[in-house]
Amino acid sequence: MTMNRYWRLDSRPRGEDFASALSLQEVPLADPAPGQILIRNRMLSMDAGTRMWMTDRTDGYQPPLDLGTPMQGLVLGQVVSSRASGFAEGDWVRAFGTWSDYSCVDPLLSGAMKLDPSVADMRDHLGTLGMNGWTALWGIERTCAVKAGENVLVSAAAGSTGLLACQIARILGANVYGIAGGERKCRLLESDYGLIAAFDYKSGSVAAGLSRIEGGIHAYFDNVGGEILDDVLANMALYGRVAICGLIAEYTGGRQHGPENFDQILMKRLRIEGFFSPDFMDQGEQLTARLRSWVDAGTLSLPYDVTTGLENTLEAYAKLFTGANIGKVLVELQS
Ligand SMILES: NC(=O)c1ccc[n+]([C@@H]2O[C@H](COP(=O)([O-])OP(=O)(O)OC[C@H]3O[C@@H](n4cnc5c(N)ncnc54)[C@H](OP(=O)(O)O)[C@@H]3O)[C@@H](O)[C@H]2O)c1
Known part of the structure; x- marks a missing residue:
């Protein structure tokens, strides 16, 4: 049986003490339901804005995450099983998924986007060409x-x-x-x-x-x-x-x-x-094209601060708040 490890939000973190608030859990991997895709996460994007989802603020731009549920965030990976039209096994995608080995998402609700695999550095899909770009x-x-x-x-x-x-x-x-x-x-x-x-x-x-x-x-x-x-x-x-x-x-x-x-x-x-x-997700293609022209011309670049292993996610995340990073913080998952 394939297992899926994920980070669960157990309590609202105090300051940067994420280790007391999140724990690594493991459950059997479920098949995607009709309309869903199953993504093998290859990279997790560490984004400062997700810190607000961990609080109990109800007047933010996204409702707080429920305690006891997987921590959510942008992921980049490959579709391993699809029950949604427009997505096939092997497609590279970026989506709002979960801090886990696999993310099971509805492409529409998660903003899943197919990615161009010809981009020389796939990390760019989370950095220069991604939401930060x-x-x-x-x-x-x-x-x-x-x-x-x-x-x-x-x-x-x-x-x-x-x-x-x-x-x-x-x-x-x-x-x-x-x-x-x-x-x-x-x-x-x-x-x-x-x-x-x-x-x-x-x-x-x-x-x-x-x-x-x-x-x-x-x-x-x-x-x-x-x-x-x-x-x-x-x-x-x-x-x-x-x-x-x-x-x-x-x-x-x-x-x-x-x-x-x-x-x-x-x-x-x-x-x-x-x-x-x-608010401007629908203009992503045009934004990506402009950003890519600068990346290809060598005028736009980003250093990547990479941590390896799902189990080390919290150390990577904390860098955003202690300022230990230069450029984009990512977690790469071992295959
Ligand atoms: N509006 C949007 O759609 C949108 C989208 C993406 C990101 N964002 C926002 O963009 C900002 C950067 O996010 P990011 O994910 O790209 O992270 P990031 O800039 O890669 O990392 C966060 C940086 O913030 C600085 N910082 C941390 N705490 C600070 C404090 N108390 N005072 C001053 N600086 C502090 C740290 O650098 P120093 O060493 O300089 O302290 C740290 O490196 C966040 O505010 C995030 O919410 C907004």
């Missing part, structure tokens, strides 16, 4: 409406979404600045990714650094929220745009209060807008 492109081009010559600032700039947002802003001709945790990340952003300057929020240098950006910040791609947003609001240019991509500084705690510098929205006539990738 789509989010970065949409946020920079549509929500921030970045124009060549503008000053663009990105927070969590050395993470997966942030690093892609920085590069896309640069491709569009912007002057790119970043905020990241630690000297090493900041210098890497400047030396390898062409940022004009990156500011280390852990050393408290953000406010002073931002105040030196000549002409102010025209567009801010925010992955973090919290106190950093206050520093940014104080240094926005007139008619600047703020794209709220994520609020990672606020995912583990309770509800947060808004920015103290809220008045700057009026003083600078700012536009602040949240955006969420499932």
Whole structure:
């Protein structure tokens, strides 16, 4: 009998203590029901936004996961059995599945997408060409409406979404600045990714650094929220745009209060807008095609921080919240 190991959410985690809240379980592998596909997971995508699903917040963009159920997240793998039209055994797919050896999903409900196996590095389907790539492109081009010559600032700039947002802003001709945790990340952003300057929020240098950006910040791609947003609001240019991509500084705690510098929205006539990738899933093909043209041209890339083995998933996941990662965090599953 084939067994399926999966991570079960047993309780709501406190802070980054995931080991006390999730446990690895094993059950016999079930056959897919009519309309479902069974995916052999090859990679699990570690995404910061999934931290909110572990809380009991009911006013988020997705209802909380029920306790006692498998942890959900984006997976990449191969179909081993299909009872859904349009999917056949052997197809490579990306879907919202479970942190497990196998994911059994309804393609429509899970957003399952067939993947092009000719992409040289299949990890790109979770990174540059995946949800992080789509989010970065949409946020920079549509929500921030970045124009060549503008000053663009990105927070969590050395993470997966942030690093892609920085590069896309640069491709569009912007002057790119970043905020990241630690000297090493900041210098890497400047030396390898062409940022004009990156500011280390852990050393408290953000406010002073931002105040030196000549002409102010025209567009801010925010992955973090919290106190950093206050520093940014104080240094926005007139008619600047703020794209709220994520609020990672606020995912583990309770509800947060808004920015103290809220008045700057009026003083600078700012536009602040949240955006969420499932809202533009239907435009995935066009977004992927544009991203791929940059990947193929060598102008867009992402380092992958890979952990091997389903049993090590929680260590990989924690990196997103301790800042141990540069680029995309993935778990590769042994076959
Ligand atoms: N709107 C959407 O549709 C959408 C889609 C994808 C992702 N997102 C958002 O994008 C953000 C990044 O997600 P990701 O999955 O790509 O993860 P990631 O950026 O690869 O990793 C998270 C990074 O956030 C930084 N961080 C962690 N805690 C922080 C804190 N308290 N204050 C400041 N920085 C902190 C860490 O880097 P440092 O070393 O710099 O601290 C860490 O490397 C998240 O907010 C996520 O929710 C939104």
